[in-house]
Amino acid sequence: xxxxxxxxxxxxxxxxxxxxxxxxxxxxxxxxxxxxxxxxxxxxxxxxxxxxxxxxxxxxxxxxxxxxxxxxxxxxxxxxx
Amino acid sequence: xxxxxxxxxxxxxxxxxxxxxxxxxxxxxxxxxxxxxxxxxxxxxxxxxxxxxxxxxxxxxxxxxxxxxxxxxxxxxxxxxxxxxxxxxxxxxxxxxxxxxxxxxxxxxxxxxxxxxxxxxxxxxxxxxxxxxxxxxx
Numbered sequence: 137x138x139x140x141x142x143x144x145x146x147x148x149x150x151x152x153x154x155x156x157x158x159x160x161x162x163x164x165x166x167x168x169x170x171x172x173x174x175x176x177x178x179x180x181x182x183x184x185x186x187x188x189x190x191x192x193x194x195x196x197x198x199x200x201x202x203x204x205x206x207x208x209x210x211x212x213x214x215x216x217x
Numbered sequence: 218x219x220x221x222x223x224x225x226x227x228x229x230x231x232x233x234x235x236x237x238x239x240x241x242x243x244x245x246x247x248x249x250x251x252x253x254x255x256x257x258x259x260x261x262x263x264x265x266x267x268x269x270x271x272x273x274x275x276x277x278x279x280x281x282x283x284x285x286x287x288x289x290x291x292x293x294x295x296x297x298x299x300x301x302x303x304x305x306x307x308x309x310x311x312x313x314x315x316x317x318x319x320x321x322x323x324x325x326x327x328x329x330x331x332x333x334x335x336x337x338x339x340x341x342x343x344x345x346x347x348x349x350x351x352x353x354x355x
Binding site: 142144145146190193209211212213214215216217 | 266338
């Protein structure tokens with residue numbers, strides 16, 4: 137299945153893009169999808185341990201199960217306000 | 218009312234707008250976060266803010282709803298700018314109105330703390346030595 141991955145702030149530099157479509161197995165957890173992402177973009181890997189992830193605009197944990205066409209945002213620590 | 222926008226806001230317009238909501242308002246508090254010219258030991262030339270807009274708007278709406286539930290306020294306005302912000306310009310504006318001042322003060326402080334904690338917005342400081350993404354907020 138395919139998921140849409142969004143990158144923000146400094147992650148865009150290491151990913152060399154703002155978003156991508158990632159092919160992952162069905163019923164995969166967020167944690168395992170992050171591992172696949174780190175393998176496909178090695179420069180990004182070290183920075184993924186310090187991100188929260190939102191799936192379809194809601195923060196979820198690593199054991200959340202992803203669905204086809206989910207929007208998964210990689211969110212570094214916030215610095216707004 | 219919550220807004221995320223690129224362009225500067227007009228403080229007078231926003232104050233008049235929120236004061237018009239009710240004649241029971243006895244207190245209005247204004248918090249404005251402003252772009253300053255230093256950070257740690259560096260001079261800052263300008264700030265750039267990036268945002269996951271759809272999620273940020275959702276989170277601001279949650280903050281607005283929770284603030285109205287937690288504090289005895291009449292109305293609340295939160296405006297956060299994104300994009301490039303020059304030194305001295307406003308970044309975030311929180312207006313809280315209540316019948317009495319304590320609730321307005323408490324709601325305003327709670328809101329800015331919650332914005333920093335839960336809204337997906339990121340600040341980049343543009344310095345003469347290069348740009349730095351801020352990863353922790355005081």
